[in-house]
Amino acid sequence: MHIAFTGHRPQKISNYDEQRLVRLATAVLSKVITDKCxxxxxILAYSGMSLGWDQACTQACIDLGIPFVAAVPFKHQTTTWNRTQRDQYQYFLEQAKEVVYVDHLNRYQCKEKRLGEYxxxxxxxxxxxIFKLNARNRYLVDQLTPGISDCLISLYSGQPSGTxxxxxxxxxxxxxxxxxxxVWKSWLKYSKQEVQTHVY
Structure with missing residues (x-):
């Protein structure tokens, strides 16, 4: 069974709290294990490695013993991150079953048309x-097979976004x-209280 994650970064998550988000991710993945496999x-999980929901799910995978693939959109993803965020990211890469640099894959290489050129x-x-973030998202979804137990676990507010x-x-x-x-409604419900096991 394959699962993948997509969700907002911290600045787009109401009442953001990293530890509570990890607890929600852990509860969600625990339920997936119980219900599906x-x-x-x-399970083989695929994480896009962005701050926020992606990394909360990555930490939950580590805590629960779920092997995961780190789907990195481009090698220098952490350039603008602070030291703590970069150290955590490096730890996640070290724990991954595999690290895939998506912009190195022929199918997901990005091109753009320059203004005034043909x-x-x-x-x-x-x-x-920005195209590389979208290519990474396509890669995540492409690992999932329609019609079976594979699933995309999202933290999606409904607003326009990469998610x-x-x-x-x-x-x-x-x-x-x-x-x-x-699981956005679950987040709104539990971001101010303890996460329960009924999460979706």
Whole structure:
């Protein structure tokens, strides 16, 4: 069984609290294990490694013994992050079953059309570009098979965002409603109190 995560960064999460978010992610993943596969070793998770929901789910995977793939949109993802955030990110990479640099994969390499030109320009590897975040999201969804137990676990407020684009791509890719779990309402409910086991 494959699962992937998509969700907002801290600045878009109301009442953001890192530890509470990790507890919610842990409760969600525990329920997935109970409902769908019975053992964490039967799951392979895919994390986009962004701050916020992605990393909360990554920490939950480590705590629960779920193997995960770190799907890094570009090598220098942490350039603007502070030291604590970079250290945590490095720890996550070390714990990953595999690290995939998505912008190194031919299928997900990004190109753009420059204003006034009629040709596509390849975007260099390893550096930031907004297209690379979208390509990373497509990679995450592409690891999930429609119609079976695979699922995308989202923390999605409904507002326009990269998370919204990821959820839309998942629907366009054929994932059904039972495969796209949105725990935003659970977050609103539990961000001010203890997380319970009934989370979606």
């Amino acid at each position: 019975k053992s964490p070793n039967q 040709r596509e320009i390849s975007i260099p590897k390893d550096v930031y570009h 919204a684009q990821c959820v839309r791509y998942a629907k366009e890719s054929g994932l059904n409603s039972s495969q796209i779990l949105n």
